[in-house]
Amino acid sequence: MDKTYRLFISHSWSYDKNYQRVIELITEQGLKFYDHSVPKSDPIHTNGTDKQLYDAIESKMKGTSCILILAGVYATYSKWINKEIEIAQIYGKSIIAIEPWGSEKTSKVVKDAAHKIVKWQGKSIVDAIKELG
Template sequence: MSTRLFVSHSWSYSERYNAMVNLLNNCPYFNFTNYSVPETKAFGLMAQYKMKDELQDQIWPVNCVIIIGGMWANHSDWIKFKMDFAKSINKPVLGVRPRGAQVMPVAVTLASNLVVSWNSDSIVAGIRQIT
């Protein structure tokens, strides 16, 4: 069975998103379907309300929303929107500390059902625990 995931990201700063997806893709004991739209399939310019609609459409069917803590400073409004929407429809949120980070943004910690370290075992175990 495949777990449906939304990995929070920004097309302008897609390195961590790509690293997360690659990490999960290389996990031989974990199957997932990625509901996030990567930079290569970006929507282009659109009004903010339309972007919110697109994000909601991506989050509705998932089992878990993953928030990478290190992206908070640059994209807090959009990340807050994703976390708030996930919570409003009872989707669990997994906070992931970036590699080498000891702290997480408080807002991400508070919105997360669980916060884990950046490694495949912790992330997969966290997803399984909260879904």
């Protein structure tokens, strides 16, 4: 029986294409998973308070196998990255940092918090999920 992994994929809504590509890379590898991420279409994203968004992220992260964070340089400047890392650590969740394809600079904040750092390749991402999730 195949395990279904419960994933929270941290991402900036400004970089939604990267998030969608990570979903594709995982799917192409045949991994069974449930995405706990807060979608761009969630009304909390556009109409909620910071507290409501924090609570939504926390609630989504609680039941996950592991947390995936896109480690692009923009992550360093996201006001939510540190909060997401903090929530992941509170709940003892493994963090996988995904370095964007061809990037020379990546987020030190994300990489320092990561249990595993992988490249922007489906097999690497799925291997890390299987190992830590």
